[in-house]
Amino acid sequence: MAVSEDFPVGLRVMVVDDDPVCLLILQRMLHQCRYRVTTCSCATQAYTMLRERQDTFDLVISDVYMPDMDGFRLLELIGLELDLPVIMMSANGETSLVMKGITHGACDYLLKPVRIEELRNIWQHVVRKKGTFDFNRDNCSIDWDSNKTLVEVQSEDHGSRKRKGNIELSDAMIEDANSLKKARVVWSSELHKKFVNAVNQLGIDKAVPKSIMEIMRIQGLTRENVASHLQKYRLGLKRLCGIRVERLPVASFQASENGQCGGKMQIQSGGSVSASGSNVSSNVGVFGRSLNQLDRGTLAALAQLQATQQRQFGVNEAQQLGDSGKLCLEHLFAGGTSQEETSSSGLQRMSSLELDLLMQQVHQGMAPRQQQVLASGDLVDLSIVKSEVEAGGCENMAMQSHQRDPMPNSLQHFTEQPLGSHPVEPEGDVSAFDLSRLDGSFDEAILLPSPCRLADSDCPEPGIFTFPDPCAGISSFIHPSPHDFSSFLDEILPP
DNA sequence: CCCTTAATAT
DNA sequence: GATATTAAGG
Numbered sequence: 001m002a003v004s005e006d007f008p009v010g011l012r013v014m015v016v017d018d019d020p021v022c023l024l025i026l027q028r029m030l031h032q033c034r035y036r037v038t039t040c041s042c043a044t045q046a047y048t049m050l051r052e053r054q055d056t057f058d059l060v061i062s063d064v065y066m067p068d069m070d071g072f073r074l075l076e077l078i079g080l081e082l083d084l085p086v087i088m089m090s091a092n093g094e095t096s097l098v099m100k101g102i103t104h105g106a107c108d109y110l111l112k113p114v115r116i117e118e119l120r121n122i123w124q125h126v127v128r129k130k131g132t133f134d135f136n137r138d139n140c141s142i143d144w145d146s147n148k149t150l151v152e153v154q155s156e157d158h159g160s161r162k163r164k165g166n167i168e169l170s171d172a173m174i175e176d177a178n179s180l181k182k183a184r185v186v187w188s189s190e191l192h193k194k195f196v197n198a199v200n201q202l203g204i205d206k207a208v209p210k211s212i213m214e215i216m217r218i219q220g221l222t223r224e225n226v227a228s229h230l231q232k233y234r235l236g237l238k239r240l241c242g243i244r245v246e247r248l249p250v251a252s253f254q255a256s257e258n259g260q261c262g263g264k265m266q267i268q269s270g271g272s273v274s275a276s277g278s279n280v281s282s283n284v285g286v287f288g289r290s291l292n293q294l295d296r297g298t299l300a301a302l303a304q305l306q307a308t309q310q311r312q313f314g315v316n317e318a319q320q321l322g323d324s325g326k327l328c329l330e331h332l333f334a335g336g337t338s339q340e341e342t343s344s345s346g347l348q349r350m351s352s353l354e355l356d357l358l359m360q361q362v363h364q365g366m367a368p369r370q371q372q373v374l375a376s377g378d379l380v381d382l383s384i385v386k387s388e389v390e391a392g393g394c395e396n397m398a399m400q401s402h403q404r405d406p407m408p409n410s411l412q413h414f415t416e417q418p419l420g421s422h423p424v425e426p427e428g429d430v431s432a433f434d435l436s437r438l439d440g441s442f443d444e445a446i447l448l449p450s451p452c453r454l455a456d457s458d459c460p461e462p463g464i465f466t467f468p469d470p471c472a473g474i475s476s477f478i479h480p481s482p483h484d485f486s487s488f489l490d491e492i493l494p495p
Numbered sequence: 496c497c498c499t500t501a502a503t504a505t
Numbered sequence: 506g507a508t509a510t511t512a513a514g515g
Binding site for chain 1: 506507508509510
Protein backbone atom coordinates (compact mmCIF):
# COMPACT_ATOMS: atom_id res chain seq x y z
CA MET A 1 0.00 0.00 0.00
CA ALA A 2 2.99 2.20 0.28
CA VAL A 3 3.37 4.93 -2.23
CA SER A 4 6.46 4.80 -4.29
CA GLU A 5 9.03 7.36 -3.45
CA ASP A 6 8.91 9.33 -6.61
CA PHE A 7 5.19 9.60 -6.40
CA PRO A 8 4.12 13.20 -6.50
CA VAL A 9 3.48 14.15 -2.95
CA GLY A 10 1.47 16.99 -1.67
CA LEU A 11 -1.12 17.51 -4.31
CA ARG A 12 -3.71 19.73 -2.76
CA VAL A 13 -7.09 18.19 -3.18
CA MET A 14 -10.43 19.58 -2.20
CA VAL A 15 -13.09 16.97 -1.70
CA VAL A 16 -16.71 18.01 -1.68
CA ASP A 17 -19.40 15.63 -0.61
CA ASP A 18 -22.37 16.06 1.62
CA ASP A 19 -22.03 12.57 2.93
CA PRO A 20 -19.60 12.68 5.84
CA VAL A 21 -18.84 9.01 5.57
CA CYS A 22 -17.82 9.31 1.98
CA LEU A 23 -15.83 12.33 2.89
CA LEU A 24 -13.97 10.44 5.53
CA ILE A 25 -13.27 7.50 3.31
CA LEU A 26 -12.09 9.67 0.49
CA GLN A 27 -9.93 11.61 2.83
CA ARG A 28 -8.23 8.54 4.15
CA MET A 29 -7.63 7.11 0.78
CA LEU A 30 -6.25 10.38 -0.47
CA HIS A 31 -3.99 10.60 2.50
CA GLN A 32 -2.70 7.22 1.71
CA CYS A 33 -1.88 8.52 -1.69
CA ARG A 34 0.05 11.28 0.04
CA TYR A 35 -2.17 13.99 -1.11
CA ARG A 36 -3.06 16.93 1.03
CA VAL A 37 -6.73 16.90 1.60
CA THR A 38 -9.31 19.45 2.44
CA THR A 39 -12.79 18.16 2.87
CA CYS A 40 -15.95 20.09 2.69
CA SER A 41 -19.45 18.86 3.15
CA CYS A 42 -21.13 21.81 1.64
CA ALA A 43 -20.78 22.80 -1.96
CA THR A 44 -21.41 26.48 -1.53
CA GLN A 45 -18.80 26.72 1.17
CA ALA A 46 -16.41 24.77 -0.93
CA TYR A 47 -16.93 27.17 -3.72
CA THR A 48 -16.42 30.17 -1.49
CA MET A 49 -13.27 28.72 -0.16
CA LEU A 50 -11.93 27.77 -3.52
CA ARG A 51 -12.48 31.23 -4.74
CA GLU A 52 -11.09 33.00 -1.73
CA ARG A 53 -8.01 30.90 -1.67
CA GLN A 54 -7.07 30.50 -5.21
CA ASP A 55 -3.74 28.89 -5.74
CA THR A 56 -4.10 26.78 -2.67
CA PHE A 57 -5.76 23.91 -4.40
CA ASP A 58 -4.74 21.83 -7.33
CA LEU A 59 -7.71 19.62 -7.84
CA VAL A 60 -11.32 19.29 -6.83
CA ILE A 61 -13.26 16.12 -6.37
CA SER A 62 -16.95 16.73 -6.08
CA ASP A 63 -19.97 14.62 -5.55
CA VAL A 64 -22.79 15.04 -7.99
CA TYR A 65 -25.75 14.98 -5.68
CA MET A 66 -25.64 17.55 -2.99
CA PRO A 67 -28.44 19.31 -1.25
CA ASP A 68 -27.25 22.88 -1.42
CA MET A 69 -25.69 22.90 -4.82
CA ASP A 70 -25.71 20.54 -7.70
CA GLY A 71 -22.28 19.14 -8.32
CA PHE A 72 -22.57 20.16 -11.91
CA ARG A 73 -23.26 23.68 -10.87
CA LEU A 74 -20.13 23.68 -8.79
CA LEU A 75 -18.26 22.26 -11.71
CA GLU A 76 -19.60 25.00 -13.86
CA LEU A 77 -18.65 27.73 -11.45
CA ILE A 78 -15.17 26.40 -11.02
CA GLY A 79 -14.75 26.15 -14.73
CA LEU A 80 -15.92 29.70 -15.10
CA GLU A 81 -13.86 31.42 -12.47
CA LEU A 82 -11.07 29.12 -11.51
CA ASP A 83 -8.96 26.98 -13.58
CA LEU A 84 -8.93 23.79 -11.66
CA PRO A 85 -9.37 20.27 -12.82
CA VAL A 86 -12.54 18.85 -11.39
CA ILE A 87 -13.38 15.23 -10.92
CA MET A 88 -17.00 14.33 -10.57
CA MET A 89 -18.07 11.49 -8.42
CA SER A 90 -21.37 9.74 -8.04
CA ALA A 91 -22.97 6.43 -7.33
CA ASN A 92 -24.99 6.93 -10.43
CA GLY A 93 -23.06 5.82 -13.46
CA GLU A 94 -25.67 6.36 -16.08
CA THR A 95 -24.17 7.33 -19.34
CA SER A 96 -26.18 10.46 -19.59
CA LEU A 97 -24.95 11.61 -16.25
CA VAL A 98 -21.36 10.82 -17.00
CA MET A 99 -21.70 12.59 -20.29
CA LYS A 100 -23.14 15.55 -18.54
CA GLY A 101 -20.13 15.63 -16.30
CA ILE A 102 -17.74 15.47 -19.17
CA THR A 103 -19.53 18.02 -21.26
CA HIS A 104 -19.59 20.34 -18.30
CA GLY A 105 -15.89 20.17 -18.14
CA ALA A 106 -15.10 17.48 -15.64
CA CYS A 107 -11.79 15.84 -16.25
CA ASP A 108 -12.87 12.55 -14.82
CA TYR A 109 -15.87 10.78 -13.45
CA LEU A 110 -15.45 8.44 -10.55
CA LEU A 111 -18.08 5.91 -9.75
CA LYS A 112 -18.83 5.37 -6.12
CA PRO A 113 -17.63 3.43 -4.36
CA VAL A 114 -14.34 4.92 -5.29
CA ARG A 115 -11.38 2.62 -5.10
CA ILE A 116 -8.06 3.87 -4.00
CA GLU A 117 -6.47 2.75 -7.23
CA GLU A 118 -8.55 5.30 -9.00
CA LEU A 119 -7.20 8.03 -6.81
CA ARG A 120 -3.53 7.29 -7.18
CA ASN A 121 -3.31 8.78 -10.59
CA ILE A 122 -5.50 11.78 -10.31
CA TRP A 123 -2.45 14.00 -10.03
CA GLN A 124 -2.01 13.44 -13.70
CA HIS A 125 -5.02 15.54 -14.36
CA VAL A 126 -3.24 18.42 -12.72
CA VAL A 127 -0.12 17.92 -14.74
CA ARG A 128 -2.12 17.61 -17.87
CA LYS A 129 -3.93 20.81 -17.16
CA LYS A 130 -1.07 22.91 -15.90
CA GLY A 131 1.69 21.33 -17.90
CA THR A 132 3.76 21.10 -14.76
CA PHE A 133 3.38 20.64 -11.10
CA ASP A 134 5.67 21.99 -8.46
CA PHE A 135 5.60 19.39 -5.81
CA ASN A 136 7.87 21.27 -3.52
CA ARG A 137 6.11 24.46 -2.79
CA ASP A 138 4.55 24.45 0.55
CA ASN A 139 2.11 27.23 0.83
CA CYS A 140 -0.87 25.17 1.23
CA SER A 141 -1.43 24.03 4.73
CA ILE A 142 -1.28 27.49 6.19
CA ASP A 143 -3.92 28.30 8.72
CA TRP A 144 -6.20 25.52 7.77
CA ASP A 145 -6.82 25.23 11.41
CA SER A 146 -8.23 28.68 11.59
CA ASN A 147 -10.69 27.58 9.05
CA LYS A 148 -12.14 24.80 10.96
CA THR A 149 -15.39 26.52 11.42
CA LEU A 150 -15.78 26.66 7.72
CA VAL A 151 -14.56 23.32 6.68
CA GLU A 152 -13.59 20.18 8.33
CA VAL A 153 -9.93 20.05 7.81
CA GLN A 154 -7.58 17.30 8.54
CA SER A 155 -4.26 17.27 6.92
CA GLU A 156 -3.19 14.34 9.02
CA ASP A 157 -4.89 11.81 11.12
CA HIS A 158 -5.07 13.03 14.61
CA GLY A 159 -5.29 10.80 17.53
CA SER A 160 -2.75 8.56 19.00
CA ARG A 161 -3.39 5.41 17.12
CA LYS A 162 -0.34 3.97 15.58
CA ARG A 163 -0.06 4.92 12.02
CA LYS A 164 0.72 1.56 10.54
CA GLY A 165 -1.98 -0.35 12.28
CA ASN A 166 -4.35 2.40 11.69
CA ILE A 167 -3.85 2.33 8.01
CA GLU A 168 -4.47 -1.34 7.79
CA LEU A 169 -7.53 -0.92 9.85
CA SER A 170 -8.85 1.89 7.78
CA ASP A 171 -8.19 -0.07 4.67
CA ALA A 172 -10.38 -2.77 5.99
CA MET A 173 -12.93 -0.22 6.96
CA ILE A 174 -12.80 1.35 3.59
CA GLU A 175 -13.27 -1.92 1.83
CA ASP A 176 -16.08 -2.65 4.16
CA ALA A 177 -17.78 0.62 3.71
CA ASN A 178 -17.33 0.47 0.00
CA SER A 179 -18.77 -2.95 -0.38
CA LEU A 180 -21.68 -1.89 1.73
CA LYS A 181 -22.58 0.74 -0.74
CA LYS A 182 -25.45 -0.85 -2.48
CA ALA A 183 -25.67 -0.21 -6.13
CA ARG A 184 -28.89 1.40 -7.04
CA VAL A 185 -31.21 -0.59 -9.13
CA VAL A 186 -31.49 0.44 -12.71
CA TRP A 187 -34.92 -0.33 -13.97
CA SER A 188 -34.03 -1.26 -17.45
CA SER A 189 -36.85 -2.06 -19.76
CA GLU A 190 -35.77 -5.63 -19.35
CA LEU A 191 -36.19 -5.49 -15.64
CA HIS A 192 -39.32 -3.50 -15.95
CA LYS A 193 -40.77 -6.11 -18.24
CA LYS A 194 -40.28 -8.72 -15.61
CA PHE A 195 -41.86 -6.41 -13.17
CA VAL A 196 -44.89 -5.93 -15.36
CA ASN A 197 -45.12 -9.62 -15.99
CA ALA A 198 -45.16 -10.25 -12.31
CA VAL A 199 -47.80 -7.64 -11.81
CA ASN A 200 -49.95 -9.08 -14.54
CA GLN A 201 -49.47 -12.54 -13.27
CA LEU A 202 -50.65 -11.53 -9.87
CA GLY A 203 -53.37 -9.28 -11.07
CA ILE A 204 -53.18 -5.68 -10.28
CA ASP A 205 -55.16 -6.09 -7.14
CA LYS A 206 -52.88 -8.64 -5.68
CA ALA A 207 -49.71 -7.10 -6.85
CA VAL A 208 -47.91 -6.01 -3.76
CA PRO A 209 -44.21 -5.53 -3.41
CA LYS A 210 -43.47 -8.74 -1.66
CA SER A 211 -45.29 -10.97 -4.10
CA ILE A 212 -43.88 -9.15 -7.04
CA MET A 213 -40.43 -9.53 -5.69
CA GLU A 214 -40.90 -13.22 -5.18
CA ILE A 215 -42.13 -13.75 -8.69
CA MET A 216 -39.44 -11.72 -10.27
CA ARG A 217 -36.71 -13.69 -8.60
CA ILE A 218 -34.05 -11.14 -9.21
CA GLN A 219 -31.17 -11.54 -6.94
CA GLY A 220 -30.44 -8.52 -4.89
CA LEU A 221 -33.74 -6.88 -5.62
CA THR A 222 -35.28 -5.88 -2.36
CA ARG A 223 -38.84 -5.42 -1.41
CA GLU A 224 -38.13 -1.75 -1.04
CA ASN A 225 -36.83 -1.56 -4.57
CA VAL A 226 -39.98 -3.09 -5.83
CA ALA A 227 -42.13 -0.95 -3.63
CA SER A 228 -40.50 2.13 -4.93
CA HIS A 229 -40.93 1.06 -8.49
CA LEU A 230 -44.47 0.00 -7.90
CA GLN A 231 -45.20 3.36 -6.48
CA LYS A 232 -43.91 5.03 -9.55
CA TYR A 233 -45.66 2.56 -11.77
CA ARG A 234 -49.02 3.18 -10.22
CA LEU A 235 -48.56 6.86 -10.40
CA GLY A 236 -47.80 6.53 -14.05
CA LEU A 237 -50.83 4.42 -14.66
CA LYS A 238 -53.06 6.90 -13.02
CA ARG A 239 -51.77 9.68 -15.08
CA LEU A 240 -51.91 7.65 -18.18
CA CYS A 241 -55.62 7.40 -17.77
CA GLY A 242 -56.08 10.96 -16.97
CA ILE A 243 -56.47 10.94 -13.26
CA ARG A 244 -54.88 14.07 -12.16
CA VAL A 245 -53.22 14.74 -8.97
CA GLU A 246 -53.78 18.39 -9.40
CA ARG A 247 -57.22 19.78 -9.52
CA LEU A 248 -57.45 20.18 -13.20
CA PRO A 249 -60.34 18.95 -15.21
CA VAL A 250 -59.06 16.85 -18.00
CA ALA A 251 -61.96 16.21 -20.20
CA SER A 252 -65.49 17.16 -20.66
CA PHE A 253 -68.57 16.61 -22.61
CA GLN A 254 -70.26 19.57 -23.92
CA ALA A 255 -73.68 20.01 -25.29
CA SER A 256 -74.18 22.25 -28.18
CA GLU A 257 -76.37 25.21 -27.83
CA ASN A 258 -78.75 24.43 -30.60
CA GLY A 259 -77.83 21.02 -31.67
CA GLN A 260 -80.18 18.28 -32.50
CA CYS A 261 -80.11 14.59 -32.25
CA GLY A 262 -77.99 12.57 -34.46
CA GLY A 263 -74.69 14.23 -34.27
CA LYS A 264 -71.88 12.04 -35.23
CA MET A 265 -68.25 12.43 -34.80
CA GLN A 266 -65.46 11.59 -37.00
CA ILE A 267 -62.01 10.91 -36.02
CA GLN A 268 -59.61 12.76 -38.07
CA SER A 269 -56.01 12.56 -38.72
CA GLY A 270 -53.94 14.00 -36.02
CA GLY A 271 -56.33 12.90 -33.42
CA SER A 272 -58.97 15.50 -33.77
CA VAL A 273 -62.55 14.50 -33.82
CA SER A 274 -65.03 16.51 -35.66
CA ALA A 275 -68.71 16.55 -35.21
CA SER A 276 -71.03 16.19 -38.08
CA GLY A 277 -74.64 15.43 -38.59
CA SER A 278 -77.73 17.47 -38.60
CA ASN A 279 -77.41 20.95 -37.53
CA VAL A 280 -74.40 20.62 -35.48
CA SER A 281 -73.29 23.91 -34.26
CA SER A 282 -70.02 24.32 -32.68
CA ASN A 283 -68.77 21.36 -30.92
CA VAL A 284 -65.74 19.69 -32.12
CA GLY A 285 -64.44 16.90 -30.12
CA VAL A 286 -60.80 16.68 -29.79
CA PHE A 287 -58.71 14.01 -28.40
CA GLY A 288 -56.03 16.45 -27.94
CA ARG A 289 -52.97 16.26 -25.88
CA SER A 290 -52.58 19.85 -25.17
CA LEU A 291 -54.80 22.57 -24.02
CA ASN A 292 -54.48 24.62 -27.10
CA GLN A 293 -56.19 22.00 -29.10
CA LEU A 294 -59.42 22.62 -27.33
CA ASP A 295 -61.92 24.71 -29.04
CA ARG A 296 -63.20 27.87 -27.62
CA GLY A 297 -66.48 26.48 -26.44
CA THR A 298 -64.91 23.94 -24.25
CA LEU A 299 -62.35 26.28 -22.94
CA ALA A 300 -65.12 28.53 -21.83
CA ALA A 301 -66.96 25.63 -20.40
CA LEU A 302 -63.96 24.46 -18.54
CA ALA A 303 -63.49 27.86 -17.12
CA GLN A 304 -67.04 27.91 -15.94
CA LEU A 305 -66.72 24.51 -14.59
CA GLN A 306 -63.75 25.44 -12.58
CA ALA A 307 -65.45 28.52 -11.35
CA THR A 308 -68.52 26.74 -10.16
CA GLN A 309 -67.12 23.55 -8.98
CA GLN A 310 -65.93 24.62 -5.60
CA ARG A 311 -68.82 26.65 -4.46
CA GLN A 312 -71.55 24.34 -5.57
CA PHE A 313 -70.68 21.12 -3.97
CA GLY A 314 -69.10 19.80 -0.93
CA VAL A 315 -67.41 16.53 -0.63
CA ASN A 316 -70.36 14.52 0.51
CA GLU A 317 -73.09 15.90 -1.59
CA ALA A 318 -72.87 13.30 -4.22
CA GLN A 319 -76.23 12.09 -5.27
CA GLN A 320 -77.49 8.93 -6.61
CA LEU A 321 -80.07 9.31 -9.27
CA GLY A 322 -81.07 5.82 -10.02
CA ASP A 323 -80.36 2.20 -9.71
CA SER A 324 -79.34 1.00 -13.06
CA GLY A 325 -76.79 2.02 -15.54
CA LYS A 326 -74.80 3.87 -13.01
CA LEU A 327 -72.00 5.94 -14.02
CA CYS A 328 -69.82 6.87 -11.25
CA LEU A 329 -68.09 10.09 -11.85
CA GLU A 330 -65.74 9.56 -9.11
CA HIS A 331 -62.98 11.32 -10.81
CA LEU A 332 -64.91 14.10 -12.24
CA PHE A 333 -62.57 16.44 -10.64
CA ALA A 334 -59.43 14.66 -10.10
CA GLY A 335 -57.88 15.43 -6.86
CA GLY A 336 -59.17 16.60 -3.59
CA THR A 337 -62.86 16.16 -3.46
CA SER A 338 -63.41 12.72 -4.68
CA GLN A 339 -64.09 10.31 -1.92
CA GLU A 340 -62.51 7.61 -3.84
CA GLU A 341 -62.93 4.18 -2.52
CA THR A 342 -59.55 3.20 -3.58
CA SER A 343 -59.12 -0.44 -3.42
CA SER A 344 -56.26 -1.58 -1.38
CA SER A 345 -54.16 -1.56 -4.45
CA GLY A 346 -54.61 2.11 -4.73
CA LEU A 347 -55.74 1.93 -8.27
CA GLN A 348 -58.98 3.53 -9.09
CA ARG A 349 -61.08 2.26 -11.84
CA MET A 350 -61.67 5.02 -14.21
CA SER A 351 -65.20 5.80 -14.97
CA SER A 352 -66.22 7.83 -17.87
CA LEU A 353 -64.50 10.72 -19.27
CA GLU A 354 -65.94 13.51 -17.39
CA LEU A 355 -69.49 14.13 -18.18
CA ASP A 356 -69.55 17.26 -16.21
CA LEU A 357 -70.76 19.73 -18.69
CA LEU A 358 -73.19 17.34 -20.14
CA MET A 359 -74.51 16.88 -16.70
CA GLN A 360 -74.92 20.54 -16.34
CA GLN A 361 -77.62 20.33 -18.88
CA VAL A 362 -79.52 17.39 -17.68
CA HIS A 363 -79.04 17.00 -14.02
CA GLN A 364 -82.14 17.25 -11.94
CA GLY A 365 -84.06 18.81 -14.72
CA MET A 366 -82.81 22.12 -13.60
CA ALA A 367 -82.79 24.86 -16.13
CA PRO A 368 -81.18 22.89 -18.84
CA ARG A 369 -78.72 25.43 -19.93
CA GLN A 370 -77.83 26.67 -16.59
CA GLN A 371 -74.53 25.80 -15.19
CA GLN A 372 -74.91 22.89 -12.92
CA VAL A 373 -72.05 20.87 -11.87
CA LEU A 374 -72.05 17.51 -10.37
CA ALA A 375 -69.78 16.76 -7.60
CA SER A 376 -67.12 14.28 -7.95
CA GLY A 377 -68.46 10.93 -6.98
CA ASP A 378 -71.92 11.51 -8.22
CA LEU A 379 -73.75 8.58 -9.57
CA VAL A 380 -75.80 9.36 -12.57
CA ASP A 381 -78.34 7.22 -14.19
CA LEU A 382 -77.59 7.13 -17.82
CA SER A 383 -81.16 6.69 -18.79
CA ILE A 384 -81.83 10.04 -17.28
CA VAL A 385 -79.01 11.44 -19.22
CA LYS A 386 -80.40 9.98 -22.33
CA SER A 387 -83.93 11.13 -21.81
CA GLU A 388 -82.78 14.56 -20.99
CA VAL A 389 -80.70 14.56 -24.04
CA GLU A 390 -83.53 13.39 -26.16
CA ALA A 391 -85.83 15.93 -24.68
CA GLY A 392 -83.71 18.52 -26.26
CA GLY A 393 -81.28 19.34 -23.58
CA CYS A 394 -78.15 18.61 -25.40
CA GLU A 395 -78.45 16.67 -28.53
CA ASN A 396 -75.11 17.00 -30.00
CA MET A 397 -72.48 16.01 -27.77
CA ALA A 398 -68.92 16.54 -28.49
CA MET A 399 -66.21 15.21 -26.46
CA GLN A 400 -63.07 16.90 -25.66
CA SER A 401 -60.13 15.87 -23.76
CA HIS A 402 -56.84 17.32 -23.08
CA GLN A 403 -54.04 15.81 -21.27
CA ARG A 404 -51.17 17.90 -20.32
CA ASP A 405 -49.02 15.11 -19.30
CA PRO A 406 -50.41 12.05 -20.89
CA MET A 407 -47.29 10.04 -20.88
CA PRO A 408 -45.14 10.46 -17.88
CA ASN A 409 -41.54 9.85 -18.54
CA SER A 410 -41.45 6.89 -16.34
CA LEU A 411 -43.90 5.17 -18.58
CA GLN A 412 -42.27 5.94 -21.80
CA HIS A 413 -40.13 2.96 -21.93
CA PHE A 414 -42.93 0.52 -21.88
CA THR A 415 -45.43 2.37 -23.89
CA GLU A 416 -42.52 3.29 -25.92
CA GLN A 417 -44.09 4.15 -29.17
CA PRO A 418 -45.20 7.69 -29.22
CA LEU A 419 -48.90 7.62 -29.56
CA GLY A 420 -48.60 9.90 -32.48
CA SER A 421 -46.96 7.23 -34.51
CA HIS A 422 -50.31 5.73 -35.17
CA PRO A 423 -52.14 8.49 -36.84
CA VAL A 424 -55.81 8.19 -36.78
CA GLU A 425 -57.17 8.42 -40.20
CA PRO A 426 -60.45 9.91 -41.09
CA GLU A 427 -63.00 7.36 -40.21
CA GLY A 428 -66.64 6.84 -40.55
CA ASP A 429 -68.98 7.50 -37.79
CA VAL A 430 -67.73 7.01 -34.40
CA SER A 431 -70.89 5.59 -33.17
CA ALA A 432 -69.50 5.21 -29.77
CA PHE A 433 -70.15 8.85 -29.49
CA ASP A 434 -73.55 8.64 -30.95
CA LEU A 435 -76.03 9.61 -28.36
CA SER A 436 -78.50 7.12 -29.63
CA ARG A 437 -76.36 4.52 -28.11
CA LEU A 438 -76.47 5.96 -24.69
CA ASP A 439 -78.74 3.19 -23.66
CA GLY A 440 -76.52 0.90 -21.82
CA SER A 441 -76.14 -1.36 -24.76
CA PHE A 442 -72.46 -1.09 -25.10
CA ASP A 443 -69.89 -1.48 -22.57
CA GLU A 444 -66.77 -1.69 -24.53
CA ALA A 445 -66.03 1.67 -25.84
CA ILE A 446 -62.95 3.19 -24.59
CA LEU A 447 -61.45 6.46 -25.33
CA LEU A 448 -57.91 6.44 -26.33
CA PRO A 449 -55.67 9.34 -25.70
CA SER A 450 -54.87 11.32 -28.72
CA PRO A 451 -53.96 9.85 -32.02
CA CYS A 452 -54.00 6.31 -30.98
CA ARG A 453 -56.28 3.66 -32.23
CA LEU A 454 -56.75 0.02 -32.59
CA ALA A 455 -55.60 -1.91 -35.53
CA ASP A 456 -58.35 -2.38 -38.00
CA SER A 457 -58.66 -5.99 -37.21
CA ASP A 458 -59.48 -5.06 -33.69
CA CYS A 459 -62.26 -2.78 -34.69
CA PRO A 460 -65.48 -4.62 -35.27
CA GLU A 461 -66.88 -1.46 -36.59
CA PRO A 462 -64.95 1.42 -37.92
CA GLY A 463 -64.05 3.80 -35.26
CA ILE A 464 -65.31 1.81 -32.41
CA PHE A 465 -62.65 1.02 -30.01
CA THR A 466 -63.17 -2.05 -28.08
CA PHE A 467 -61.48 -3.45 -25.17
CA PRO A 468 -61.72 -6.90 -23.77
CA ASP A 469 -63.86 -6.29 -20.90
CA PRO A 470 -62.54 -5.08 -17.70
CA CYS A 471 -65.55 -2.94 -17.41
CA ALA A 472 -68.51 -5.06 -18.32
CA GLY A 473 -71.69 -3.94 -16.85
CA ILE A 474 -70.91 -0.33 -16.91
CA SER A 475 -72.94 1.23 -19.56
CA SER A 476 -71.18 4.25 -20.60
CA PHE A 477 -68.14 5.47 -22.23
CA ILE A 478 -65.58 3.90 -20.18
CA HIS A 479 -62.00 3.73 -19.51
CA PRO A 480 -60.59 0.48 -18.51
CA SER A 481 -58.69 0.47 -15.35
CA PRO A 482 -55.40 2.23 -15.62
CA HIS A 483 -53.56 -0.97 -15.43
CA ASP A 484 -55.59 -2.66 -18.08
CA PHE A 485 -55.23 0.37 -20.16
CA SER A 486 -51.54 0.19 -19.94
CA SER A 487 -51.44 -3.44 -20.90
CA PHE A 488 -53.80 -2.62 -23.63
CA LEU A 489 -51.48 -0.06 -25.03
CA ASP A 490 -48.73 -2.57 -24.85
CA GLU A 491 -50.78 -4.86 -26.99
CA ILE A 492 -51.84 -2.49 -29.65
CA LEU A 493 -48.62 -0.65 -30.02
CA PRO A 494 -45.99 -2.51 -31.93
CA PRO A 495 -42.87 -3.36 -30.03
C1' DC B 496 -45.84 -7.24 9.97
C1' DC B 497 -46.68 -5.54 5.55
C1' DC B 498 -48.75 -2.07 2.52
C1' DT B 499 -49.53 2.56 0.73
C1' DT B 500 -48.59 7.37 0.24
C1' DA B 501 -46.23 11.47 0.50
C1' DA B 502 -42.23 13.77 1.38
C1' DT B 503 -37.55 14.11 1.16
C1' DA B 504 -32.79 12.66 0.23
C1' DT B 505 -29.22 11.11 -2.82
C1' DG C 506 -34.67 13.05 -12.99
C1' DA C 507 -34.78 8.44 -11.31
C1' DT C 508 -34.47 5.82 -7.42
C1' DA C 509 -34.02 5.24 -2.37
C1' DT C 510 -35.25 6.14 2.02
C1' DT C 511 -38.02 7.75 5.58
C1' DA C 512 -42.21 8.86 8.01
C1' DA C 513 -46.73 8.19 9.03
C1' DG C 514 -51.04 5.90 8.98
C1' DG C 515 -53.93 1.74 8.07
